[in-house]
Amino acid sequence: MTMDLSLTIMQLLSGIALGAVLVITALGLTIVFGMLGVVNFAHGALFMIGAYAGLYLASLTGSFWWGLLLAPILIGAFGMLIEFVLIRRLYGRSVDDPLLLTFGLSYILVEGVRIVFGSDGIPFPTPPQLVGVLDLGIGFFPRYRLFVIALVAVVLLVLWLTLEKSRIGLIVRAGARDPTIMQVLGVDIxxxxxxxxxxxxxxxxxxxxLAGPMRSVNPEMGSLVLAEAFVVTVIGGLGSIVGAVVAGLMVGISISMVALFAPEMATIVMFALMAVVLLIRPQGLFGVRGRTA
Incomplete structure (x- = not known):
């Protein structure tokens, strides 16, 4: 196999790893919007706080795995507190109200982290078990990025089984479509x-x-991710889970492959891709006109 072909395949795998992080991040955004109709502008800030929480818990326990397990649970619980105290009061009002509220909340969260941890980036050590590269036969690829791809695939499978094949998923989807009927049936919506x-x-x-070991952890890391997550959500279709997965991989691969041939264009390729998709299909690849889920 020629060096150019091997390099291209490795870059493709890098794009899939980047896309996996985008998928899992955009999925949270699209689930909240698709099922609650809330545009969560604090999503990037919560992504950043998740990275800091994972880093802190990993250093506290001495294990990356505890940070990986506990940070999403704790920050998810913090998100539930945000919904209960702030977001719930805005249901039934203009979509602009929760957007503006979460926009302001994102600034509060970022400044709070900057005050506590400072503005400089903090390295997030890769777990010892995943340090180094693996020989795939066509080239060497970082073990950690292969782990990210595999873990995201498992999470997607579990999420799909939960939302599509379980009673809990049925209640969630029904509650998103017609909360009044669900309340009549005795469900605490x-x-x-x-x-x-x-x-x-x-x-x-x-x-x-997951993104922490691939980049330094800093208060501004959520800003670009928020833009990327919104691009993925728009390309895939607002509220579409399948769309978030497909679009996340598309964007990740596009950024990675363009960076190989034209690094200066890597940042804007996702916006160009979004523009093309919206021109051809305004509701996104898997979106449905008149529906958000």
């Missing part, structure tokens, strides 16, 4: 909304922990 928002925030935190 407030608890459903609480769980959905917590799940979305937990996924953002998981994305932050």
């Amino acid at each position: 407030g608890r459903v909304w609480l769980a959905i928002f917590g799940l979305g925030v937990g996924l953002a935190a998981l994305g932050g922990v």
